[in-house]
Amino acid sequence: MSGNESAGTAAGTALADGPGGETMVRVADLHRSYGTGAAAVHALRGVSFTVPRGELVALKGRSGSGKTTLLNLVGGLDTPDSGTVTVDGTDLSTLGENGLLALRRDRIGFVFQSFGLIPILSAAENVGVPMRLRRTAAREREERVELLLALVGLADHAAQRPGELSGGQQQRVSIARALANRPALLIADEPTGQLDAETGLAVMELLRAVVRAEGVTALVATHDAQLLGLADRVIELSDGGITET
Known part of the structure; x- marks a missing residue:
């Protein structure tokens, strides 16, 4: 572990419960703006x-309410202007780029609206990519991969692109694929945005099922009211602030 990562773990433990504690994500007085002066957003x-x-x-809210910005900050893909984000006991502000890369690789799984699969790889190969990057042994x-494809109901589609x-x-x-490296936190940004209502509901039900089966925590942005009922809790964003929890 690098010095930055060690410092991150120590500082994060002071703000959260630490690995194995009760809190997975702690966001405190987070501010993020783009641009300067009168044109700042x-x-x-x-x-x-x-x-x-x-x-x-x-997370619910209209387009432009801040959902994606918030997910990017929690996932360590962006840096806040002020405030802190603590994930699994680690204060992200204490991590250097290598520490953030390790956190995203080992502790956070991402699901995007656009799928982001590699076209020339099979379903099984796509799921295996994060483990290849981590140099996981081939048999493991x-x-x-076999277990995860079965979990999401695609055991018979492993060879398809x-x-x-x-x-x-x-x-x-x-x-x-997001679950490949056994993340503690799953972040999903409008994961049903490109799907019809019936398929979107099935995907959201799957997300809820994998939270239980894999023991992960999930933070999901969606504008679909039907899907919100499957969440344990809903946080509403409006104009960059929380209006309801």
Whole structure:
């Protein structure tokens, strides 16, 4: 572990419960703006909340309310202007780029609206990519891929490429890929945005099921009211602030 990562763990423990504790995500007085002066866009204005370990928490709000900005900050893909984000006991502000890369690789799984699968790879190969990057042994990787494809209901589609799968099936592959390295936190940004209502509901139900089966915490942004009912808790964003929890 690098010095930055060690410092991050120590500082994060002071703010959260630490690995194995009750809080997975702690956001404190988070601000993020883009641009300067009169043209500045205030994406987040003093946002604070916690996400207990093992819960599926939904973020709702209109386009431009700050959902994606918030997810990017929690996932270590962006840096706040002020405030802190603590994930699994680690204060992200104490991590250097290598520490953030390690956190995203080992502790956080991402599911995006656009699927983001590699077209020339099969479903199984796509799921295995994060483990290859982590240099997981081949046998362990193959067993994990088989288990995850079964978990998302695609055991019979392992050899198919993304272009041979439906939109819902592709999103299931992306969920399996996000779980490859056994993350503590799953972040999903409008994961059903490109799907029809029935398929979107099935994907959201799958997300809820994998939270239980894999023991992960999930933070999911969605504008679909039907899907919000599957969350343990809903946080509403409006104009960069929390209006309801």
